[in-house]
Amino acid sequence: MQKVFEDILSVIKDAFPAQALIPLHAPVFPGNERKYVLDAIDSTYVSSVGAYVNKFERMMCDITGASHAVAIVNGTNALHLALILxxxxxxxxxxxxxxTFIATCNAISYLSATPVFIDVDKDTIGLSADSLRQFLDKNARIGQDGFCYNKRSGKRIKACVPMHTFGFPCRIDEIAQICAQWNIMLVEDAAESLGSSYKGKHTGTFGTLGTFSFNGNKTVTCGGGGAIVTNDENLARRAKHLSTQAKVPHAWEFVHDEVGFNYRMPNLNAALACAQLEELNSFVSNKRDLAQLYHRKFKSLKLSILEEITGSKSNYWLNGIFFENRHQRDEFLTYSNENGVMTRPVWELMHRLKMFSGGHNAPLPNSEWIADRLVNIPSSVRME
Structure with missing residues (x-):
């Protein structure tokens, strides 16, 4: 395999020339980032109130097509709040x-709820509609109150959180139909998929709520940031209220009408986010060009690579290649990282972590197959 590994690294190093260490995904700031951040500083509105927070929310609506967007301090908090909503x-x-990344399950656990794991599709590496349907047909029932219940545990199945993994849309329209049939709230974890769409509709807008992340390693970043999108005006209003400590609006009084959260995105972060959002189309185009380059080169090497499915448009946040088994995967991870190219496996599967083990999950053969074989390779926006 040594020759194959050398060939893979040669392709990556040609794509990112003159870099001694090639990161997995580095941020780039080619536009108005410095200008907007300095403007926010000069305004003295650097916390959760400011013009850039409002501008960020408008831009997110324009980009996703959602009626409402709420700026949140990070993606994990956005998902936590969305589950409350x-x-x-x-x-x-x-x-x-x-x-999935552990933030998905952490957000569920913050509410003392229990994650139940459904398998993914091999071609999308996102939640499988077929696996979801089979699990519910076998294990679920509709109670007299109209809610869905797990026949085995007796617990209410309140929500479903599929993730558009690495920016690749899952078959979210089918998942939405299944959730509607079973009266399960659909909350999309679109943390990694800003700029991705399925059948002409942006990810995050198929469910009642969708959440995004703007962490330092995302396609668009503001260091740390998140957003909730929804078409439900009441949910959007409540999201903003809860994210600002549930403070009742008043010129000077501090009255709070329920337990709230300090989850509002600061204006300083929003300034950076707005500048980055202006570059989103060029970023996605750049990353899709890189993906096409990888596809051409790796197919000539007879390597399997992660590709978008028919009807979807991926932002190709992270590209991935598949090895024949876990041993080859681990050999390549060692070789590449020792030779100046940062690569990573998928996350440890959640059901293998001690805090989430022992649950009543669906069979997970595809998840385990992918975890044994997939390696993410450098996927940054390339600057001239």
Whole structure:
């Protein structure tokens, strides 16, 4: 395999020349980032009130097509708040995927709810509609109150959180139909998929709520940031209220009408985010060009690479190649990282972590197959 590994690294180094260490995904700031951040500083509005927070929310609506967007301090908090808005409470079950970043399950756990893991599709590496349907047909029932219940645990299945993994849209329209049939709230974890769409509709807008991340390693970043999008005006209003400590509006009084959260995105971060959002189309175009280059080169090497499915447009946040087994995967991870190219496996599957083990999950053969074989390779926006 040594020759194959050398050939792979040669392709990557040709794509990112003159870099001693090639990162997995580095931020780039080619536009108005410095200008807007300095403007926010000069305005003295650097916390959660300011013109850039409002501008960011308008831009997110324009980009996603959602009626409402709420600026949140990070993606994990956005998902936590979205689950609250979805009505998830203690002892509820939330269907999600084992092949995900831990933030998905952490947000569920903040509410003392239980994640139940459904398998992913091999071609999207996102939640499988077929696996979801089979799990519910076998294990679920509709109670007299109209809610969905797990026949085995007796717990209410309140929400479903599919993730558009690495920016590749899952078959979210089918998932939405299944959730509607079973009266399960659909909350999309679109943290990695800003700029991605499925059948002409932006990710994050198929469910009642969608959440995004603007962490330092995302396609668009403001260091740390998040957003909730929805077409429901009441949910949007409540999201903003809860994210600002549930403070009742008043010129000077401090009155709060319920337990709230300090989750509002600061204006300083929003300034950076607005400048980055202006570059989103060029970033996605740049990353899709890189993906096409990888596809051409790796197919000539007879390597399998992650590709968008028919009807979808991926932002190709992270590109991935598949090896024949876990041993080859680990050999390549060692070789590449020792030779100046940062690569990473997918996350440890959630059902293998001690805090999420032992649950009543669907069979997860695809998740385990992917985890044994997939390696993410450098996917940054390339600057001239």
């Amino acid at each position: 979805a009505g998830v409470v203690r002892e509820d079950e939330v269907l999600s995927q084992s092949l």
